[in-house]
Amino acid sequence: MPASTGLRARVRAELTAEIKDEARRQLAESGASGLSLRAITRALGMASSGIYRYFPSRDDLLTALIVDAYDSLGTVAEEADARCTRDDFGSRWAAVGRAIRGWARSHPQEYALVYGSPVPGYRAPQDTIGPASRVTSVLAGIVNEASREGALRVGLTPPGLPPLPAHVAAEARRLAEVAFPGTPDETVIRAIEAWTQLFGMVSFELFGHLEGVITDPAPIFDRALLEMGTHVGLPAPRTGTPSSGPAIPFPESGVG
Amino acid sequence: MPASTGLRARVRAELTAEIKDEARRQLAESGASGLSLRAITRALGMASSGIYRYFPSRDDLLTALIVDAYDSLGTVAEEADARCTRDDFGSRWAAVGRAIRGWARSHPQEYALVYGSPVPGYRAPQDTIGPASRVTSVLAGIVNEASREGALRVGLTPPGLPPLPAHVAAEARRLAEVAFPGTPDETVIRAIEAWTQLFGMVSFELFGHLEGVITDPAPIFDRALLEMGTHVGLPAPRTGTPSSGPAIPFPESGVG
DNA sequence: GCCAAATCAAGAGCAGTGCTCATCTATTGA
């Protein structure tokens, strides 16, 4: 018995983890609203009322799962980025995009939990905004570093298009201050567009809106990644055309 | 007593409509999983078991609401398109995009129902794919007509980018046959990108992922619409810069 | 080592849910 405050605290931490693990298992096979506190306690062999000492309500459990999901996705994105050659910005963008899609496909219910419709009557607490920003930071970081090293193509607005309206430019400047230091307004706006495009496509695929429209989303997704990277001014990947892995099959293997 | 089969059938249709109306009301204030059949019957003053003669299960009611939502959104998109000058393709694209966002903002729970995470344990039946395709058809129709009338800018892939990979081109050709007759492969793929970008941005706004990132989404959304229209080769709107209406406020007013 | 205080486990219970079923009534078509 090393730590005085150890025994009880450790068994509590263990049970908390077990509850979350079982919750994740049920989430994976029944979805968010199929998650039942009583079923969890039943699987763990404890009394149904006992779980409330660990998670004061169902929403609190859900929040914990959301935080974990954001963290899991954030880690995957960061690792994918870290695996790339630092100044190959096009490849980094593509790699992170593919990592996000891969994580979403191997954790569909957790993806739905964080990027689907907000759970009814549930308002995201402050705890989630920290972990939520990790993925976004990775994507923004690529654009920022490319900008800092002069690898970004600028002057993006084509001749036929009007320049950024005042409201848009103002928003871009505000955003540049907090997340895109030294990046041109046009680039900031296009980064937002690419960001929403990326998650829009993943969500459409995961939520079934590509069914009957696109037979194999992987190559389309890769092409979109390439074109959106170009759209924000990133250079093309050096290592040739990126690939989202196997064509049709993409079981539970994905990233951890 | 005019029609022999009339009285009973009409009162049944009326009650069915009343149930859906009450369901929509509850949906708007409690979300999809807050929808309770018993609460509906309570509000309608009928026995709780009576509702099952009109909707055999909760999922069937949900399906009916989904179909109605798709139809409502489809109508709004078609009307917005119809209001535009036929050969002003840039304006049509922008108008339909803004109509979609407007409908989503005034029917957030119904939008979440159809474009959010699929409700747990619920698989979309065939009934939904027809109405679901209406919005998509409007968007595709704009690109198609522009293509047919030679208003589409082609040769979109910039010098630095590789041409469409074989898999992507094949998918584009397949899609062109069913939805984009005579439209170049590059355009088809970019239309898919613009489509997912549009709904990606609306979903991010509706589901709170723009919170703390973008203060006023309307101008950004308009700019994205403009740039994505250009991305697929549509000409710029003739009527100047489009506007998504009032800056911040956007209450329940929207489209019906 | 003792003992009050805090923590935890357990079970009963409440109000709510979707859904089924037997029963009774009202409408229908022949």
Place this chain on the structure above:
DNA sequence: TCAATAGATGAGCACTGCTCTTGATTTGGC
């Protein structure tokens, strides 16, 4: 007119989240 059918009803089942009381354990200060 009358059997067949559709509709309305209330009881009941199994489930849910959550509360509260009761009793057993572990803790930290003395």
